[in-house]
Amino acid sequence: MEKSLAFALAQDQTDELAGFRSLFHFPKHAGKPVVYFCGNSLGLQPVTAKDAVLQELEDWANLGVEGHFAGRNPWLHYHKLLTAPTARLVGAKPHEVVVMNNLTVNLHLLMVSFYRPTTKRYKILMEGGAFPSDQYAVESQVKFHGFEPDNAIVELVPRAGEHTLHTSDITAKIHELGDTLALVLLGGVNYYTGQAFDMQAITAAAHSVGAKAGFDLAHATGNLLLELHDWKVDFATWCSYKYLNSGAGGTSGVFVHEKYAQDNTLPRFAGWWGHNEQERFLMKKGFQPMYGAEGWQLSNAQILPMAVHKASLEIFDKATLPKLRAKSLRLTAFAEFLIEAFNAEQDQVKINILTPRNPAERGCQLSLVFDKKGKAIHQQLTATGVVADWREPNVIRIAPVPLYNSFEDVWRFYEILKEVIK
Numbered sequence: 001m002e003k004s005l006a007f008a009l010a011q012d013q014t015d016e017l018a019g020f021r022s023l024f025h026f027p028k029h030a031g032k033p034v035v036y037f038c039g040n041s042l043g044l045q046p047v048t049a050k051d052a053v054l055q056e057l058e059d060w061a062n063l064g065v066e067g068h069f070a071g072r073n074p075w076l077h078y079h080k081l082l083t084a085p086t087a088r089l090v091g092a093k094p095h096e097v098v099v100m101n102n103l104t105v106n107l108h109l110l111m112v113s114f115y116r117p118t119t120k121r122y123k124i125l126m127e128g129g130a131f132p133s134d135q136y137a138v139e140s141q142v143k144f145h146g147f148e149p150d151n152a153i154v155e156l157v158p159r160a161g162e163h164t165l166h167t168s169d170i171t172a173k174i175h176e177l178g179d180t181l182a183l184v185l186l187g188g189v190n191y192y193t194g195q196a197f198d199m200q201a202i203t204a205a206a207h208s209v210g211a212k213a214g215f216d217l218a219h220a221t222g223n224l225l226l227e228l229h230d231w232k233v234d235f236a237t238w239c240s241y242k243y244l245n246s247g248a249g250g251t252s253g254v255f256v257h258e259k260y261a262q263d264n265t266l267p268r269f270a271g272w273w274g275h276n277e278q279e280r281f282l283m284k285k286g287f288q289p290m291y292g293a294e295g296w297q298l299s300n301a302q303i304l305p306m307a308v309h310k311a312s313l314e315i316f317d318k319a320t321l322p323k324l325r326a327k328s329l330r331l332t333a334f335a336e337f338l339i340e341a342f343n344a345e346q347d348q349v350k351i352n353i354l355t356p357r358n359p360a361e362r363g364c365q366l367s368l369v370f371d372k373k374g375k376a377i378h379q380q381l382t383a384t385g386v387v388a389d390w391r392e393p394n395v396i397r398i399a400p401v402p403l404y405n406s407f408e409d410v411w412r413f414y415e416i417l418k419e420v421i422k
């Protein structure tokens with residue numbers, strides 16, 4: 001790697017994914033596209049999203065209720081259009097995934113089925129400082145079953161002086177909890193540190209003590225290569241508006257391992273869309289879940305957010321995840337390289353990277369801790385056309401996203417950072 005604009009431009013020149021940038025709308029600052037490093041929070045809008053939504057609005061205008069059958073993409077089975085591309089994203093068989101609801105809603109629905117505490121086995125292992133929605137979901141599930149959160153929730157915390165977790169410490173904790181452990185529920189990538197967990201090893205450890213393993217993949221889907229089926233993950237869910245670029249509050253994806261596809265003994269909160277579709281409209285008593293993940297659906301498909309999601313997934317299918325991940329490794333390494341260069345060049349501010357240095361333990365995000373003036377620097381960056389996010393007390397998260405960010409974006413970030421420090 002080289003510390004030069006020429007190097008960055010040369011990388012972009014030979015990047016076979018460079019053309020995907022033009023498929024997204026970039027917000028502008030002073031007439032120029034911003035350096036958008038916030039795709040881990042809200043992905044950019046695909047240019048095709050608007051027509052995808054307009055098509056459904058037109059079909060609704062022209063067909064009314066008939067759109068369920070006569071629409072160009074009949075709404076009755078709209079969610080099924082999302083199944084195959086979703087399965088490809090997470091390494092699942094098609095019947096192991098379904099798109100529905102929102103992330104936290106799905107987390108609850110899945111915990112209804114997979115967190116089944118007994119007086120002996122009732123503990124949940126999660127990350128200390130997990131995303132707040134996950135904390136609240138878990139806390140309320142524990143209380144719902146009559147347990148005390150302080151007793152039932154076990155949090156993983158880094159070793160003294162460290163910021164991220166060792167896989168060996170996670171698996172050791174699982175073994176220590178043994179037959180008191182009901183569920184391991186972690187993020188695939190921690191939202192704050194950007195650490196990617198070894199989901200395969202964690203799942204194997206959970207299963208070895210008789211516990212279930214579930215993952216919140218909000219920061220992992222569309223970011224990492226996932227093999228949920230082969231890793232034997234019990235369940236997972238993710239949102240579509242971060243790396244999947246499907247719009248604020250967009251729909252969510254769910255994975256339920258094939259081994260539960262016909263397990264009608266699992267408790268679940270049911271709705272008509274999860275019922276045997278051959279008989280869905282017979283309006284009969286007696287819930288019969290559909291085979292696989294579709295059996296967890298409650299409601300009929302949310303056509304407008306799903307239309308955006310469909311347009312976005314088509315882009316992922318064209319780019320393909322292995323290529324995206326390969327570019328992501330290089331793009332994030334370039335950002336890391338320039339941040340180290342920045343530290344070496346001046347003495348005013350030092351940036352510590354919280355995110356693991358091992359590329360296998362992270363996605364595209366780097367979480368940067370500023371030893372001083374972090375908030376002021378963030379404000380200046382924002383005022384100069386960099387969109388990155390600030391987390392109290394002193395972290396700026398940057399996510400160079402391989403689908404639409406360029407090496408030149410990373411270079412501009414570095415140049416602007418130097419300007420701001422001056």
Ligand SMILES: *Cc1c(COP(=O)(O)O)cnc(C)c1O
Pocket residue numbers: 102103104105131133134187191216218219239
């Ligand atoms: C973004 C995110 C959420 C958000 O949940 P919603 O239900 O989509 O509002 C939850 N958990 C994690 C880990 C997240 O990163």
